[in-house]
Amino acid sequence: MKTALITGITGQDGMYLAEHLLSLGYRVYGMIRGQANPKRPQLERIIPNIELVEGDLLDQGSLIAAVEITGPDEVYNLGAISFVPLSWKQAELTADTTGLGVLRMLEAIRIVNKNIRFYQASSSEMFGKVRETPQSEQTPFHPRSPYGVAKTYGHYITVNYRESYGIYAVSGICFNHESPRRGLEFVTRKISNAVARIKLGKQRELLLGNLDAKRDWGFAGDYVKAMHLMLQQDEPEDYVIATGKTHSVLDFVQQAFGRVGLDWREYVRTDPKFMRPAEVELLVGDPSKAERKLGWRATTSFEELVAMMVEADLALERRQRD
Ligand code: GDR
Numbered sequence: 572m573k574t575a576l577i578t579g580i581t582g583q584d585g586m587y588l589a590e591h592l593l594s595l596g597y598r599v600y601g602m603i604r605g606q607a608n609p610k611r612p613q614l615e616r617i618i619p620n621i622e623l624v625e626g627d628l629l630d631q632g633s634l635i636a637a638v639e640i641t642g643p644d645e646v647y648n649l650g651a652i653s654f655v656p657l658s659w660k661q662a663e664l665t666a667d668t669t670g671l672g673v674l675r676m677l678e679a680i681r682i683v684n685k686n687i688r689f690y691q692a693s694s695s696e697m698f699g700k701v702r703e704t705p706q707s708e709q710t711p712f713h714p715r716s717p718y719g720v721a722k723t724y725g726h727y728i729t730v731n732y733r734e735s736y737g738i739y740a741v742s743g744i745c746f747n748h749e750s751p752r753r754g755l756e757f758v759t760r761k762i763s764n765a766v767a768r769i770k771l772g773k774q775r776e777l778l779l780g781n782l783d784a785k786r787d788w789g790f791a792g793d794y795v796k797a798m799h800l801m802l803q804q805d806e807p808e809d810y811v812i813a814t815g816k817t818h819s820v821l822d823f824v825q826q827a828f829g830r831v832g833l834d835w836r837e838y839v840r841t842d843p844k845f846m847r848p849a850e851v852e853l854l855v856g857d858p859s860k861a862e863r864k865l866g867w868r869a870t871t872s873f874e875e876l877v878a879m880m881v882e883a884d885l886a887l888e889r890r891q892r893d
Contacts, residue, residue: 574598576641578628578676579649580621581610583752584692588647588795589618595799600641602626602650628672634679638687645802647690648676651722654756655696658718659848670721677732677740688802689740691729694722695747695787695813695854705857708744708811715849730809739807746787746813746856748794749876751883758820759788759880762827767884769838770831773893776838780845782821785853789814790871790879800865813856814869826877831885 575592579585580601589599599620603611604627614621626637628650638646651669652658658665673691680687698706699715714720726742733740753760758779768774789812797812828835861867871879 572596572598573644574600574642575645575647576600576602576624576637576643577647577649578602578626579651579692580623581608581614582649582653583750583754583791584649584748584795584798586614586618586752587750587792588649588798589621591795591799593618593620598622600624600643602637604628628668628675631675631678634675635682638679638683642684643687645688645690646676646680647692647798648673649692651692652718654754655716655718656847658716658721662717665717666721666724668721669718670724673725674728677728677738680738680740681732681736685736685738687738688807689729689732689738690798690802691725691740691742692798693726693729693742693744693809694719695744695856696851697723697726697744698854699851701853704853705813705815705855706811707857708809708860715851716847719851726809733807739802741801741807742809743798743801744809744811744856745794746789746811746854748789748791749880750791751880751887752791753880759823760884762823763877763880764884764888765838766827766831766833766881767888770833770885771888773888776840778840778842778845779820779824780841780843780847781850782824782839782841783819783852784850785817785819785855787813787815787817787855788823788873788876789869790876793869793871797861797865797867800867804864808864810861810865811856811858812861812867813858814873815856815858816873817853817855818873822873823877826874827881830878830881
């Protein structure tokens with residue numbers, strides 16, 4: 572039986588990955604931070620077989636202890652400050668958690684057991700102001716936010732520990748991936764939840780920022796399978812994980828409102844407060860390496876993803892009275 576340690580266990584990807592690894596027969600530890608973490612009871616209810624260990628990406632000693640206590644074969648570093656707008660407001664904390672946190676976990680592995688395999692959740696935000704389209708493993712980075720800059724550090728320090736110490740450390744450059752478990756602050760879930768609430772008469776309008784931004788949106792449940800596959804190869808390598816298709820925020824809006832038979836123009840307004848100081852205008856990944864070497868492919872279409880999220884929010888909002 573293999574053992575995995577996952578940081579970011581209370582997030583969307585952490586939960587899907589834990590479920591996937593448990594279904595494969597893994598023993599799964601989630602690293603949880605803070606005193607009386609409010610997400611802990613919900614996590615233990617949704618994934619009863621998860622085991623939890625305390626640790627914080629800001630605290631080197633706690634990471635060494637977490638790796639020593641759990642004795643993992645594989646570590647998945649999904650923990651980060653992941654909301655791009657917050658990274659302008661708390662740039663230093665973002666650098667520390669999202670950037671240096673990767674170094675601290677790699678140090679814990681180097682010190683405790685160099686045979687542990689390491690997955691780093693890198694991001695398409697590293698491409699930022701894109702140099703070519705579609706973006707592949709060879710495309711140069713030009714991050715556009717403190718978050719993107721921190722992820723770029725995390726990416727390169729992962730490559731460096733692989734090259735310096737021979738650690739099986741890989742980086743998955745994941746494009747946007749969504750699900751009914753996505754936080755409400757991210758645009759897809761903000762839209763699907765608003766559509767459900769408007770349909771049920773609980774909300775009147777939806778305020779958004781840039782409707783023209785284009786993203787390569789996939790389903791998180793598909794993407795965690797690629798993360799696992801990346802740690803099962805003979806050689807450690809980095810991979811782009813994407814669908815290869817791009818859609819605008821407006822496409823998502825139209826599709827989501829259309830799903831419940833409403834005309835988005837009657838409800839959506841733009842508000843400058845949701846605009847970013849520097850925007851990533853267009854992302855579309857080239858997943859051909861992952862298809863060729865991992866045998867991985869995104870299996871959920873854009874239309875299926877939007878439908879899944881709107882239906883889940885309709886069910887949720889019907890259950891919740893407000
Ligand atoms: P992103 O995701 O920044 O791509 O990063 P997000 O859903 O926040 O934004 C996507 C695009 O939508 C535009 N947008 C809005 N965004 C939000 N959040 N709220 C709005 O009201 C709104 N209106 C328009 C944004 O400007 C942007 O262009 C996500 C995160 O999960 C990262 O952690 C991850 O690394 C990348 O995806 C891949």
